[in-house]
Amino acid sequence: MSENSNNMSDNSNNTEMVMPKVQISKMMHSAVGSYLEPGSEAIHQINTAWWIDETRLNIEPRWQSVEGRLLQATQMAALRPSTLSKSIVHGILGLSPSEPLPEFSNRSSMNIMLWNCRGAGNKIFCKNFKEIVRTHRPDVVALFETKVMFSSMGLFFNNLGYTTSTIVDPMGRVGGIWLIWNPTQVSVNAFVANQQVIQATVQMKDYED
Numbered sequence: 663m664s665e666n667s668n669n670m671s672d673n674s675n676n677t678e679m680v681m682p683k684v685q686i687s688k689m690m691h692s693a694v695g696s697y698l699e700p701g702s703e704a705i706h707q708i709n710t711a712w713w714i715d716e717t718r719l720n721i722e723p724r725w726q727s728v729e730g731r732l733l734q735a736t737q738m739a740a741l742r743p744s745t746l747s748k749s750i751v752h753g754i755l756g757l758s759p760s761e762p763l764p765e766f767s768n769r770s771s772m773n774i775m776l777w778n779c780r781g782a783g784n785k786i787f788c789k790n791f792k793e794i795v796r797t798h799r800p801d802v803v804a805l806f807e808t809k810v811m812f813s814s815m816g817l818f819f820n821n822l823g824y825t826t827s828t829i830v831d832p833m834g835r836v837g838g839i840w841l842i843w844n845p846t847q848v849s850v851n852a853f854v855a856n857q858q859v860i861q862a863t864v865q866m867k868d869y870e871d
Contacts, residue, residue: 697726697733712766713751716741772848772866775800782840783810788818795822801847802864808838828852828860 722735752759812829824842832838841860843850854861863871
């Protein structure tokens with residue numbers, strides 16, 4: 663996304679953080695709008711057609727009166743017109759303009775979360791991670807800049823269902839990449855793991871790797 667209202671803060675500080683309420687916004691191609699109460703926050707989880715590669719979230723710098731309530735408007739839309747996006751995908755797949763694009767009806771049944779958490783292992787991280795898992799139930803999670811050893815987490819991830827992992831621990835207090843997953847939902851095979859990157863294939867029933 664070009665803009666997103668969900669900006670994870672640095673968890674290495676001691677400031678108490680409260681996860682915002684979740685505002686689910688289903689979007690295919692045409693813009694979708696929603697409204698926020700004054701002073702509220704929201705995580706916008708956008709479900710788009712698979713051939714849309716970029717979307718934009720606009721938060722209006724003004725308040726609107728809706729049925730007597732003062733609300734702030736948000737709007738999401740694809741950055742490219744539908745015809746242009748489809749034309750680009752047709753070219754990538756080697757299809758003629760008259761051929762239909764393939765359907766991936768179950769594409770949204772696998773959730774992958776990537777989080778530059780900038781510090782794991784403290785109470786703030788653990789609290790927010792539990793809330794994210796409760797809300798979004800990701801099958802695969804990649805955590806970056808963990809800054810602590812994975813062993814210091816004990817059974818924290820196991821108790822949330824992430825019992826399998828590929829780990830690159832930090833060098834001192836620098837770096838760290840943890841790739842964890844729920845083996846009842848997906849199978850992950852990591853074939854490169856170093857301080858800069860983990861490369862892996864993810865396999866799930868009814869999906870290609």
